[in-house]
Amino acid sequence: MISRIIIRGYRRFRSLDIEPIQGMNIVVGDNESGKSTLLEAIALALTNKVNGRWTRDELNPFWFNVDAVREFFEKYGTSEQVAPPTIRIELFLSGDSPDLQQLRGVYNSRHEDDCPGVVLTIEPDDEFESEFEEYLASDPPRILPVEYYRVQWRSFADQELGRQPRALSCAYIDSRTIRSTSGVDHHTREMLSEYLDSKERAQVSVAHRRSKQQITSHTLTGINQRISQDNPDLHDRDIGIQMDQSSRTSWETGVIPQVEGIPFSMAGQGQQAAIKVALAMSRTVDRSPFVLIEEPENHLSHTSLSRLAARIRDLAGEDQQMFVATHSSFVLNRLGLDRLLLLHNGDTMKLTDLDDSTVEYFQKLAGYDTLRIALASKVVFVEGPSDELIFQRAFRDAKHMDPVDAGIDVIAMGGLTAKRALKLCAALGRRAVVLQDNDGLSVDEVREPVEQLLEAGKREMRVSDPTNGPTLEPQLIAANSEATLRSVLGLRQDANVEKWMTREKTEAALRILKSQESIAYPAYITEAIDLVA
Amino acid sequence: MNRLTLAVAGGRKTQSIVDACQQRDAHKRVLVLTYTLRNQDELRSRLARQTLASGGIEVMGWFTFLLNHWVRPYLKLAFPGRRLTGFLYDGDPGHIAGEARFLDREGRAYRRHLSKLSTEVLSASKGAVLDRLSKIYSAIYVDEVQDLNGFDLVVLEHLMRSPIELHMVGDVRQALLDTNVADQKYKQYRGPQIKRWFDLQEKAGLLSIEHNEQCWRSNQQIMDLADSVFPTDWGFQATKSMNTAPVGHDGVFVVRTTHAAAYYDRFEPLCLRHSRSTARDLELPFHNIGEVKGVGTDHVLIAPTGPSLKFLNGADELTDRSRCSLYVAITRARYSVAFVTDKDVAGLDVWEPAA
Numbered sequence: 001m002i003s004r005i006i007i008r009g010y011r012r013f014r015s016l017d018i019e020p021i022q023g024m025n026i027v028v029g030d031n032e033s034g035k036s037t038l039l040e041a042i043a044l045a046l047t048n049k050v051n052g053r054w055t056r057d058e059l060n061p062f063w064f065n066v067d068a069v070r071e072f073f074e075k076y077g078t079s080e081q082v083a084p085p086t087i088r089i090e091l092f093l094s095g096d097s098p099d100l101q102q103l104r105g106v107y108n109s110r111h112e113d114d115c116p117g118v119v120l121t122i123e124p125d126d127e128f129e130s131e132f133e134e135y136l137a138s139d140p141p142r143i144l145p146v147e148y149y150r151v152q153w154r155s156f157a158d159q160e161l162g163r164q165p166r167a168l169s170c171a172y173i174d175s176r177t178i179r180s181t182s183g184v185d186h187h188t189r190e191m192l193s194e195y196l197d198s199k200e201r202a203q204v205s206v207a208h209r210r211s212k213q214q215i216t217s218h219t220l221t222g223i224n225q226r227i228s229q230d231n232p233d234l235h236d237r238d239i240g241i242q243m244d245q246s247s248r249t250s251w252e253t254g255v256i257p258q259v260e261g262i263p264f265s266m267a268g269q270g271q272q273a274a275i276k277v278a279l280a281m282s283r284t285v286d287r288s289p290f291v292l293i294e295e296p297e298n299h300l301s302h303t304s305l306s307r308l309a310a311r312i313r314d315l316a317g318e319d320q321q322m323f324v325a326t327h328s329s330f331v332l333n334r335l336g337l338d339r340l341l342l343l344h345n346g347d348t349m350k351l352t353d354l355d356d357s358t359v360e361y362f363q364k365l366a367g368y369d370t371l372r373i374a375l376a377s378k379v380v381f382v383e384g385p386s387d388e389l390i391f392q393r394a395f396r397d398a399k400h401m402d403p404v405d406a407g408i409d410v411i412a413m414g415g416l417t418a419k420r421a422l423k424l425c426a427a428l429g430r431r432a433v434v435l436q437d438n439d440g441l442s443v444d445e446v447r448e449p450v451e452q453l454l455e456a457g458k459r460e461m462r463v464s465d466p467t468n469g470p471t472l473e474p475q476l477i478a479a480n481s482e483a484t485l486r487s488v489l490g491l492r493q494d495a496n497v498e499k500w501m502t503r504e505k506t507e508a509a510l511r512i513l514k515s516q517e518s519i520a521y522p523a524y525i526t527e528a529i530d531l532v533a
Numbered sequence: 534m535n536r537l538t539l540a541v542a543g544g545r546k547t548q549s550i551v552d553a554c555q556q557r558d559a560h561k562r563v564l565v566l567t568y569t570l571r572n573q574d575e576l577r578s579r580l581a582r583q584t585l586a587s588g589g590i591e592v593m594g595w596f597t598f599l600l601n602h603w604v605r606p607y608l609k610l611a612f613p614g615r616r617l618t619g620f621l622y623d624g625d626p627g628h629i630a631g632e633a634r635f636l637d638r639e640g641r642a643y644r645r646h647l648s649k650l651s652t653e654v655l656s657a658s659k660g661a662v663l664d665r666l667s668k669i670y671s672a673i674y675v676d677e678v679q680d681l682n683g684f685d686l687v688v689l690e691h692l693m694r695s696p697i698e699l700h701m702v703g704d705v706r707q708a709l710l711d712t713n714v715a716d717q718k719y720k721q722y723r724g725p726q727i728k729r730w731f732d733l734q735e736k737a738g739l740l741s742i743e744h745n746e747q748c749w750r751s752n753q754q755i756m757d758l759a760d761s762v763f764p765t766d767w768g769f770q771a772t773k774s775m776n777t778a779p780v781g782h783d784g785v786f787v788v789r790t791t792h793a794a795a796y797y798d799r800f801e802p803l804c805l806r807h808s809r810s811t812a813r814d815l816e817l818p819f820h821n822i823g824e825v826k827g828v829g830t831d832h833v834l835i836a837p838t839g840p841s842l843k844f845l846n847g848a849d850e851l852t853d854r855s856r857c858s859l860y861v862a863i864t865r866a867r868y869s870v871a872f873v874t875d876k877d878v879a880g881l882d883v884w885e886p887a888a
Contacts, residue, residue: 098562101668105606106658107616114607114661157606158616 001321002042002290004092006109009065009085010044011037018348020321020341024313026332027325029343030375035325038343039172039292042323045089045120046170046290048153048161055153059122059146060246063087073142084132085144087122092156099167105157117156118168125150128202135206141213143245147202170290212243290321297328309334332374333366342374342428354427361420368416373424376409378532381421381434386509387472388412391435391528393513394521398529408532418461422453432459433528437475438466460531462524473501473508475522488515535692535699537678537731537742541772542759542864543750543829546702547572550674551579553700554590562589562669566598567676572827576676595681596620596647599688602669603651603662604642611650611657616640620647645716648684655691663695670697677826678703679727683716686730693739705731706763706860709823724853728767746770750829750867752777754784758870759863762856764849776867780831786871786884788834793817793873795886802832802871805862807855812836815873822862833866836873845878 007016012034027035044050050058061069068085075081090108093100093116103116124132128148135145153161224240296312297305309331312324323341326332332340338359342349362370373379380403382388388410395403403410413421418434425432436446443463447454454461464471468478477485482497489511491500501508512519540546550565557563565580567573576592605617612632619641626634626643635650636642642650655662673692675681678701681689692699705728722730734740748756753774760772788796793815797804804817805825812819815836835841840850841859851859863870871884 096668098669101665104665104668106610106661107606111609114658157601158608159601159605 001094002091003094003115004090004110005038005042006088006090006092007038007041008088009068010041010087010089011063011065013037013041014065014067016348018341019350020323021339021350021352022321024322024324024335024339025341026335026339027323027341027343028332028371028374033343035343036294039294039323039325041089042091042290043170043172043292045091045118045153046168047164047172048120048151049164054151055120055122056151058246059149059151061144061146062245063122064144069142069144072144076136084124086124088119089121090117090119092117093167095167097167099165103155103157103159103165103167105155105159107154107158108156115156116167118161119154119156121152121154122149123152124148128199131199131202141210141217143209143213145206145209147205167289169288170292171288172292173294173296209245212245216242289319291323293322293324295325295327297326297331302330305330306334327371329369329371330366333362333368333370337362337370337424340374344375349428351427354423358420358423358427362424365415368414369411370424372409372411373421373430374428376411376430377407378409379425379430379432380408380410380528380532381413381416381418381432382410383435383437383472384412384414384505386505387435389506389509389513390472390476390521391525394525395529395533397518397521398526399533406533419450419453422450422459422461425459426453426455431457431532433532434459434461435524435528436461436463437471438464440466440470442466460528462528462531464522464524468522471502472522473505474498475524476501476512476519479520479522484517484519488512488517488519535701535740537701537703537735537740538745539728539731539742540702540704540745541748541756542704542707542861543748543776544704544745545749546704547576547579547676547827550576550676550700550702551583553674554580555583557589557672559589561671563591563672563674564598564670565590565592565674565676566595567592568595568680569677569826570594572676575827595685596644599647599651600642602666603688604647604654606665607654607658607662611654612636617642620644648688648716649718652684652687652691663691663697666692667696672698672700675699675701676703677707679705679708679725682723682727683718683720685716686719686722686727690734690739693734706769707826707857707864709826709854709857709861725763725767725857726853744770746772747775748772748864749775751864752779752783752868755863755866755868755870758785759860762844762851762860762863780868782832783868784870785881786869787878787881788871788873788884790815790873790875792884792886793834796834796871796873796884799886800832800834800869800871802834802869803828803830803865804834804836805865806836807838807841807858811838812873822858825865826861828865829867830865831867832869832871833862834871834873835862842872842874842876842878845872845881847879 001022002020004019005016007013009015012032016034016038027038029035044055048055064085064087072082072085088109092108092110092113093103095116100116103118104114106114108115108117108119125148127150132145132148135148155161155165220241220243227240293312296308305328312322313335324331324335336359338351338354338356340349340351342351362368380391382391391410392403395401395406395408399406413434418436421434422432424430434450438446443466446463447461450461453459464475468475477498480488485491485497485501486493486495489497489500489508491497538546538549540549554563554565565576567576573592573594580590580592600617600620608615608617612635615632615636617636618639621637621641621643624637624641624643625645626637634643635646635653651662675689678689680703689699689701705725708724708727719730731740731742735742751759751774753776756772756774760769763769782800794817796802797817803825804819805822806812806819808821817834819836837845837859838855840852840855843849844851844859872878872881
């Protein structure tokens with residue numbers, strides 16, 4: 001199994017060091033937190049291949065960490081010049097099998113570790129040192145000339161790996177995209193390499209790249225301006241188009257080899273996600289020690305997803321290690337919360353110390369939006385939808401913004417108990433405040449079952465004052481007056497305010513949320529706002 | 534238990550390794566080591582021919598073994614920051630101590646100190662080299678073990694003390710090659726004296742030695758002559774030949790130089806000499822004896838050295854090395870051995886071309 005992953009300089013990971021667990025790992029994170037990138041990086045180091053072709057043939061300047069590339073070009077030629085960006089992906093493995101032990105040694109970035117492993121590095125090729133220098137001196141576009149880079153794939157025994165070792169075989173299942181593999185292939189490359197030497201090819205490639213960059217910086221500039229003017233709300237970052245600079249679209253793709261008039265090209269086949277996952281998993285269950293699954297929830301109905309989740313769980317043998325990247329709380333809950341590997345603000349987190357009963361609890365409550373808790377930075381738990389609405393208005397009144405803009409997620413617990421919610425937050429290290437009705441009990445009686453889980457400044461609980469009534473509605477009446485609420489709610493003079501509110505909970509809360517009149521809030525709510533804001 | 538099988542020339546030593554590989558537990562991984570390239574090729578092709586499931590068997594040269602399994606994975610523990618980048622077969626670092634003795638500036642290892650380097654890396658790794666090896670291979674076979682010397686023997690000592698089963702096969706009377714002439718370690722066990730080192734290991738309980746006196750190649754007359762090259766105080770048993778079918782020209786002969794060309798035309802013997810400087814006036818396709826180890830042929834013609842001639846006449850002044858050389862030359866032949874000389878040799882028939 002992979003016991004540690006160290007990634008440096010690959011895409012959004014300037015530096016990442018995580019320790020996955022045996023069996024299933026569920027990779028979860030915000031959009032763009034690097035879930036897919038993590039899976040890609042694992043596959044890259046396991047296979048040295050991208051879309052079925054060797055890494056060096058698919059090298060793409062945009063694999064390099066953007067910040068590192070920017071820093072390099074900004075500082076180049078100044079007194080603070082830094083070394084060219086590099087990529088390094090290390091997989092630390094454990095296991096006593098002969099195949100794995102072949103890969104054992106101390107050539108990894110943690111010098112004290114003597115274990116099996118592989119490392120893939122992408123760094124400037126010494127042989128092209130002077131060409132690289134020339135490129136940089138010619139006021140180039142700020143894109144790394146990857147044709148002057150080399151890919152090395154070695155075991156921790158410092159042995160260059162030619163073929164993929166059996167111990168590293170992996171199944172990569174990506175149901176998001178249909179892969180098109182037209183264009184340059186093995187045959188093209190062989191034919192071309194007979195006519196051109198590597199330096200000639202690199203020269204042509206640089207020229208080609210430069211011309212494409214020109215299209216981007218001249219022809220496309222106007223178009224990009226129009227796009228960003230047309231759609232300012234589309235995304236919080238600038239969106240535009242540019243010429244594809246990866247080697248895949250290099251000059252060689254303009255050339256298609258043929259034999260007796262028939263072209264070598266493979267057509268991408270769209271397939272149903274479930275069939276893909278199921279086929280790939282049952283095919284590889286005896287031979288691939290590693291399975292990578294990208295967003296299995298895609299294109300699936302709820303029931304198919306349920307079946308698929310069960311299948312993934314069944315097939316996940318003890319000898320196999322799986323990495324499942326998902327957006328779906330359902331997948332996460334079903335496969336087991338303790339399997340969570342959270343990528344969050346460049347940090348990673350695991351839930352391995354979550355107790356079994358909590359894991360089981362969420363497996364049964366699989367529809368619960370656990371991911372929301374996992375991905376929030378601060379959480380306020382309220383009892384139900386009406387409490388949620390009232391809290392929102394109270395927060396807006398106090399802070400003049402919505403909770404969500406203050407990084408606070410207000411979550412109605414619904415069927416979830418305060419105890420489970422707090423346990424999960426404790427395991428995740430999330431700041432949380434739980435608001436509870438007293439339901440006729442004393443404050444101490446309500447707090448008693450979760451007292452152990454509370455910690456000032458981290459996890460707190462506020463309970464409504466029993467003298468002001470058991471639930472939200474009488475609490476609101478006590479904080480204001482019947483007359484105020486009657487007016488806010490637009491009720492007739494003869495209507496019983498408490499009775500109406502209790503019967504029409506959500507409607508009442510909605511009317512309060514929309515009302516322009518000012519109202520007061522029970523102390524437990526205002527205290528909670530101060531705690532969390 | 535570690536085993537050493539000392540067999541005679543033509544004792545089917547290499548075949549015994551192939552057989553053992555075939556009979557191993559299918560799930561066990563074994564490594565077969567040997568010194569010469571030719572022997573590696575021979576082992577590979579025999580294994581490929583005879584073993585269908587050769588998946589768990591690897592054939593490797595001795596140097597590759599030391600480079601890839603001893604030095605490469607742990608080199609930086611002995612010499613921080615260093616990596617192994619290559620191998621210098623002929624280079625000589627001169628008399629320097631430390632890192633530069635083993636590696637050149639680029640990180641290439643010198644052959645002459647490779648086995649010493651291996652033992653240094655082993656101790657720097659605190660035994661991890663052997664732990665790793667023993668998890669990869671359950672058994673290691675060493676063919677032509679008599680070719681090893683100096684620190685190679687220290688490497689063998691470590692392997693014998695590891696959980697790996699070590700099976701060695703060889704013939705100390707054919708100790709002609711040295712992996713390392715410059716190595717001063719265990720100088721007293723050079724050449725055929727390696728037998729004394731084996732005996733010590735057996736006494737220490739690390740090794741059990743088996744003798745195989747059956748010869749499947751040469752006939753009894755030839756083997757009697759070969760046996761006599763090593764006096765009885767060496768402790769070798771008499772060889773029993775299993776080749777009993779005569780072909781019409783069997784035994785040991787003397788050929789006069791004037792008849793050498795005719796003899797060659799008649800029997801097409803493999804022509805052997807001690808070195809290029811021997812028998813320079815004869816126009817025959819000679820091979821140096823060191824090159825023909827492992828070869829079997831019907832007839833052999835030998836250009837004897839001075840001491841060899843004296844030996845044939847009963848005056849034994851042979852050095853260890855010349856004993857091995859003569860033994861190897863004689864035991865290439867299945868049916869006949871002829872010495873080309875104009876001197877008299879007691880007790881041997883002189884071959885005359887038919888009138």
